[in-house]
Every structure is written in C-alpha cells, then in structure tokens.
Amino acid sequence: MDDFKKDLKLQIIEALNLQGMNPDDIDNTAPLFGEGLGLDSIDSLELMVLLERNYGIKIEDAREGRKVLESIDAMAAYIQANRKK
C-alpha cells in the first residue's frame, strides 16, 4: 500500500504540475484542498480525470467526490476498492 500511495502521489504531482515537490512532501492524512496541499476546484476536476484515465473510476456524485479526494489515504483506499484497471 505504501508503494501504491507513493505512485499515486507521483501521478498527482505530474497531473497538477506541482513543480519542485516530491512524494515525501505530501502527508498521507493531510487535506488535499484548502489548508493542506492548497489545491482548488480546477485541481479537483484534474484529479477526477486522473482517476478515470488511470484507474477507470468515474465519479458522478459530487458528495462522493469530496470524500474520495479528501486525502491521499482516502483516495488510495477508494481506488483499491473500485479500480477497473
């Protein structure tokens, strides 16, 4: 699971062009939006695209999306349980 989270962080860094950042800079439990990593609403759309392209996961419900994208831990758990590829 740790390797998977590290890979996921690398994918996020690339997708969101988080220049100069490496996986260790992102806390697994910290919020991705707001006071944590400081991502915004456009980033949430970029992460939805990442989930669909890389794991075949399509999130239709915005409330569900908020929970899935809460932190790296939440994202990793959701992907492991719902991935189609």
Place this chain on the structure above:
Amino acid sequence: MAETTPAFYLVNMFNPVYITSARAICAQDTFSNNNLPEETKAFEQNILNYHEPDYKKYFTIMQLRRMTRIIKIGLVTAIEALKDAKLEQPQAIITGTAKGSMTDTEKFLHDIVDFNEGTLNPTAFIQSTYNALNGLIALHHNANGYNSTYVHRGFSLENALMDAIMLFEENRIENALIGCFEEMTAEHYELKKKMGYWKNESMKNIDLLNSPTTGTIAGEGTFFFTLNKSAENAIAKLNGLRMLYNVDEALIKTTFKSFLAEHNLTLDEVDTVFLSYNGNSQTRHFEDAISQQLSPSTNQLAFKHLCGEFDTAAGFALWAGAKILQHQTIHPSLILKKGTSSSLKNVVIYNQYNGKEHAFYLLEKI
C-alpha cells in the same frame, strides 16, 4: 474558389490617444531594459522563439504550475506595462491575438483524439480560450471593467486598438491596457510550413531582408501598452490608424499619401517609417510601394528580421516606435536606410500580414 472581394476599412479621424507605457517580450531581450539590447541576438534557424523572463519574480510555484508559456509571458508583460504607467486597475483591458495559447489548444485537441472524446483536462481547455489571458490580467489586478479580446488574424491588434479608441471617443474610459500576444509551437510551425508560410532553406535572421526566395521566418511576440485620454506622463501619441484588407499596391500607395494628408503631413515631413519587410519575395512589392515614395530625409526601418513574422507583429513596431519617440534615438539594428533628417517627431508604421491585411499607424512625439 471564389475570389475574396477587395474591401477596406477606414478609421476616420479621431482624437489622439496617449501611450503612457509600452512593454515587449519577443525573441530579442527587449524586456530587461525595456529597449532593444545593445547587441541584438542573431538566429540561424527559421523560428525566433521568445527570450523569456524569470517568472519566479512574479508568481509563486503554486501560481506558475497552471500557466503555460504564453499566459506567463502575457501576464508578466501586462504587469510591467501597468507598473510603468503607475496604473493599478485599468478601466479597460483589450487584447488582440490570432491564435491565443497554441500549446493549450494543441494539448486539448490531442486529448480529444487520444482519449476518444472522453473526460478531458480542464486546464488546457480553459487556457486554450483566446480570452484566458485577459481574464487572468483582470483577476491579478482586481479590474472588473471592460474586458475584450479580438481574434482577427493579422488585424487582431488593430481591432483591439480601434475598440479602445472608440471607448475614448465615447468618453466611456480614461485609460486602458491594450496588448497582443502570439506563440509559435513546433507543430503549428510544421502546419504553416506545408502552407508555404516559411522559407524552405535555413535562414540567418540578419540575412532575411535580402532574401530572394518566397516565405519568411516565424516569430513570437507579446506587447502591452497603456493608453490614456490625457497627455500627462505620455511617451508618445497615437494619432492615426488605418486598415486595408485584400488590396493591391496601387491602393496602398494612394492610401499612404491620403493617410499623411489627413494628418497634415507631406512626404518630406515624415521622419521615420517602419516597413514590414519579411524577406518574402512574393509580398515585397507592398513595402516597395511605400519605400519608393519616401523622401531621402526619411529614416526607413525594418523590424521582422529581429522578431520574426506572426499575425500581430505590428506590436513590435508600435513598441519600438513609441521607444524611438520617447528616447529620441533609433537603434542601429532597425535601420534599413538612414534618412538625412535628424528630426524624430513622427513615426509611421506600415505593416502587412501575408499580403492580405495592411495597416498604417501614425505615432507622434509628445
């Protein structure tokens, strides 16, 4: 294919508008000192790419990560133009661009194909829209006034200026930020090469103006100007603008004379003329039609060997013309034919793009 009907547009006499700042980023280092560098850069390839500034002085990493090249360049140019004019919130932001962010447009279009019209990245889509830069400038400066972008190929800058001039005439604004921006990508270069825009042979930019072959060299440029209704702190005055579409050289010749006459100028009184020679043997006759009429006293200048060709390259001449009038000196790299007159009271710009879109500008000293 039916031939396009020749037509021309006129901008009739208008009250002068005053340029209070002018900024440029292009293939030459025009940004560091807001002038042409002592030694201009020589190129040996047919694309003259941007000399980019240090963006970290302007934006945090979190802000930079979403901006592509032309967005960063445009925003930095606009920021400095406003800073020079000591203007925090322009009453209008008006730009012209033929292609906008080509990088984002290409990424978005490729994604549509690669992902079979499925879920697409929002960032490339947002920034591929022509008015993305205008929106960012407005957000950055908290300016919620008039905001418009003109996408009119070789007339994009001229239409942006015309819009501002009309807003001034109607007393709707006192100041405005006007600009144009263009970038060239490798893919867009190849597409235009197939259409015959560029030279087939590799060309040194300093040899461009004497080239006997067809086509030209590609360039990039972003230029921003602040305009004001009053002359206070102005560096130059824009006193005339005329556009002509799809006309022959005979009409270019007569329009040039009538354009001067409308501003009470004779050929002998024209101090400096920018000519849009770009090394293309097929369109050179347009610039020749102007050049051959000019008096020996007039300085004849060229500029596309320094910045390359692009739809809004007239922005370079407008920037350089304003700098000439501000500093009362002409950079040697611009001189095609030195005139005998030492006066630098007026600058006429003649620009043609691809032999179709022609524009005359008249700038005057304050």
